[in-house]
Amino acid sequence: MEYHLTSPFDEEELKKLRIGDSVYINGIIYVARDAAHKRMSEALDAGEALPFDIKGQTIYYMGPSPARPGRPIGSAGPTTAGRMDKYTPRLLDLGLKAMIGKGRRTDAVKEAIVRNGCVYFAAIGGAGALLSKAIKSSETVAYADLGAEALLKLRVEDFPVIVVADTAGGDAYRRE
Amino acid sequence: MCIEANHSLGADMRAALDKAAETEDSPVGKHVLAQLQENLKIAEEDRIPICQDTGMAVVFADIGQDVHIEGGFIEDAINEGVRQGYTEGYLRKSVVGDPIERVNTGDNTPAIVHYRMVPGDELKLTFCPKGFGSENMSRVFMLKPADGVQGIKDAVIGAVADAGPNACPPMVVGVGIGGTFEKCALMAKRALTRSLDEPSPLPHIRALEEELLAEINKSGLGPAGLGGKTTALGLNIESCATHIAGLPVAVNICCHVNRHAVRIL
Numbered sequence: 489m490e491y492h493l494t495s496p497f498d499e500e501e502l503k504k505l506r507i508g509d510s511v512y513i514n515g516i517i518y519v520a521r522d523a524a525h526k527r528m529s530e531a532l533d534a535g536e537a538l539p540f541d542i543k544g545q546t547i548y549y550m551g552p553s554p555a556r557p558g559r560p561i562g563s564a565g566p567t568t569a570g571r572m573d574k575y576t577p578r579l580l581d582l583g584l585k586a587m588i589g590k591g592r593r594t595d596a597v598k599e600a601i602v603r604n605g606c607v608y609f610a611a612i613g614g615a616g617a618l619l620s621k622a623i624k625s626s627e628t629v630a631y632a633d634l635g636a637e638a639l640l641k642l643r644v645e646d647f648p649v650i651v652v653a654d655t656a657g658g659d660a661y662r663r664e
Numbered sequence: 665m666c667i668e669a670n671h672s673l674g675a676d677m678r679a680a681l682d683k684a685a686e687t688e689d690s691p692v693g694k695h696v697l698a699q700l701q702e703n704l705k706i707a708e709e710d711r712i713p714i715c716q717d718t719g720m721a722v723v724f725a726d727i728g729q730d731v732h733i734e735g736g737f738i739e740d741a742i743n744e745g746v747r748q749g750y751t752e753g754y755l756r757k758s759v760v761g762d763p764i765e766r767v768n769t770g771d772n773t774p775a776i777v778h779y780r781m782v783p784g785d786e787l788k789l790t791f792c793p794k795g796f797g798s799e800n801m802s803r804v805f806m807l808k809p810a811d812g813v814q815g816i817k818d819a820v821i822g823a824v825a826d827a828g829p830n831a832c833p834p835m836v837v838g839v840g841i842g843g844t845f846e847k848c849a850l851m852a853k854r855a856l857t858r859s860l861d862e863p864s865p866l867p868h869i870r871a872l873e874e875e876l877l878a879e880i881n882k883s884g885l886g887p888a889g890l891g892g893k894t895t896a897l898g899l900n901i902e903s904c905a906t907h908i909a910g911l912p913v914a915v916n917i918c919c920h921v922n923r924h925a926v927r928i929l
Contacts, residue, residue, distance in 0.1 A: 617706040
């Protein structure tokens, strides 16, 4: 199936998605990778608030190349999601609804996906030039000192992804 | 060199991707390969990196023994080139100065430089930016001589299966067999710089390259790990002498963005 959906997502719409479905995302997505996840985790450990309200939001695991003048962003493909697994179940339990990345997740993450009615999407790894075309604006929300690992807020139009883990526990990477 | 390598792929990689796009039968695999072809086109036209991970700068410096380098230290010159290329070319700075303290150096230096003395009066630099999605999935196996060819096959196929979707398939697989612990890893890295249409000159190694590639592509992993028969676009093996007690095997995995640029001075 093919869907055009808006992020933050409607929970009922996420429930309809199944592994293998093609989704074109419109709206707002946040960007965070290794170092930003470590900082968010440290903030939570210290009892502080996250730099953005995570409830209902989407996180894209990505670190872009620098934008040329006049462009919103540089090359912008997904990074390996598994490196964020240590931090992810806690964020899902706090209300994070969707993730965009590539590659396998741990069982702990997959269980948290089902428990919270979330979806994990894959964007095509290594297609950073193509994916940058769907990003219309980018602003730094926090951790600017991290350079390519800063926490960003993006506005996207028809950003192409594929469902790889769904609310029913499906995993598109599983091979029998 | 930094900019050239990050904006366009060699003719061998393009040909391998075009061929895969024709022969792949899985619908999702075909779709992914078409997107990768489109991605290469956009990268070249818009002067934007093929992949946002513009890599750690790996440089092979083959120095002719008759060459005398004047005016400074060669490694400073290489690092200055990386600094300028990554800054002026809008390439991502992906290097931290210390593996534990992890503060970004801000200019993608230092480069990892492998020097080799060769006969002659030329200096050959091969620049290969290496992304870490695939680098993280690479492995070294210290096999026993009794493990033999079957042990080598199991190691390579196992490493590719473990890498799975994380390494951005379709991959290119570089294999080093023999030598010592560090030598086999270096051979595996160097194998990635050999053109995909240039098989090993050794008949038994060439046969192993063909067999392993066919076996990997039977795994069903496919483009982006979503199913299909294009799991690897190529597999190159470099081999050398080893000890009577050992059979080192290294598997260096690269994604479909197997980039390099070469200059001879």
